[in-house]
Amino acid sequence: MAVEEDKLRERVLLLRRFLPQLEQPLPNEVKAKVYKGVLQLKYYEEPRTLEELARMVTDEQLAQLILASPYRSYLSFRGRYYTVEEGVLKLESSWEKVKATVRSALEQHGKKAYAVLRSLLEAGEAPFSYVAARATEIAGERVYPSRLLAELRDRWELVWEAGDHAERRWTIPEEIRPAVEEALAEYYPQGAPRFSTKQAEEEYVEVLRREEELRRYLQGLLEERLDSVLEFGERFSPAALVGYLVDLFGPVVFFDELLTLSQQYSLSDTEVVTEYGHRALTTGFNLALFGEPGTGKTFATKDFILGNEKLGVLPHGIPGINRYCGGMTPAMFIAIGEAYTGKRFN
Structure with missing residues (x-):
């Protein structure tokens, strides 16, 4: 049975890593053990290259x-x-x-992790000095990645050291490079962003963490409880939502929660199209509640959406897309806003 090319290449990588003796020209103990002991081949049946061996063996072999x-x-x-x-x-x-480990590294170290991994994807294998210089160029700021490389090696197993001690070089294992590339592209489709303030740069790491929180939530939903969610969606309605909120908060206060929940689930900013096929508007809208202290504004906009364990209130908002900014100065709010450019956050 023919082996598809991508799978064949991976078999060759696998054999080269675990049985490099098979490419040595002279007979050796490992070669004899593989060809005569495991595969039971006669001399004239022995493959001349790893590619030939990769084509002829089964997965079991x-x-x-x-x-x-x-x-x-x-x-x-x-x-x-x-x-x-x-x-x-x-x-x-x-x-x-x-890809999950790449996302974890990006959540922890932001664009510096991106820059180091990107530099190694470009180079294939490179000494520390090259990685530091190229990562600095990609990130737009000085990157000295000694500790980061060690963490990528020991904690996430995304990089290896190659070569002898005198000329140590760094590399991403060849079989995971496409996965690393995909993960980087998911987080930074246009490359690592550059921000005008340190606050925005630090906030962007938080943005990545929250986006990963939403991704994991949706993945769990799809894998573990999709049927129950679809069933819920089929029987749910605006009237059911109003009834639920009235039961919780009464016939007057419920409207604040109804407004915040409506705004929360309109963040998809979905296009509204006329019957003639023209784009009329989008569903997204901004909401601000005004009132005297103690009238429930914080409860409706924070506790109800994010949840409040002390009050026994479960979160009703979408995981990962809400950023509470209470107590933040206007200057800080403006500074971090750059990190949310092009994002759908509340």
Whole structure:
């Protein structure tokens, strides 16, 4: 059975990492163990290249080959088709996990993590001095990534050290590079943004964290309770919402919560199109509540949307898209606003 090219390339990477002896010209113990012991090939049947071997073996045989590797106890592999953990080959993808670790690194370190990973994707393999210089250029500010590289290596396993101690170089494992590229593109479609204030730069890390919170929530919804959500949507209605709020807050106060909830779920800014196909307006709108102290403005706009454990109020807003700015100075509010350019946040 023919093996598709992407899968074939990944098999070659896998064999090259765990059985590099197969590319050595002279006979050796590992080569003999693989060809004669595991695959039971005659001399004239032995493949001449790793590509030939990758084409001829089955997944089951590939798993046996990994077990014959002297390096399997301390090497790993996280590909699109194959994963090796604790010396065992699994026929599953690791790319979603890899992308999750990239997102975690970006949430922690923002555009500096982006700049370091981008520089290594461009270079393939590079010394520290190159990574520092190129990351500084990409980020638009000085980046000295010694601690960050160590964290990317030890905590997230996104980079490796290559070469000897005298000329140490850094690289992203080849099998995860496409996944890293995809994750970076999701967070920074136009490249790492540059901000005019330090406050906006720091806030952007918070924006990334909140966007990841929403993504995880939606992923969990789709994977674990989609049927129940669809069932709820089919039987829910504006009248049901009004009845729910009246039961909670009474026939007068409920209207504040109804307004804030309506504004919350209009943040999609969906286009409203006329019967002739013309764009008339969008659903998004701004809301401000005015009134004397103690009339419930904060409850309706903060506690009801974000939740309040002390009051026993569950959050009714969309996860990840609400930023509470109470107590913030006008100058700070303006400074962080740059981080929300083009975003749908409340």
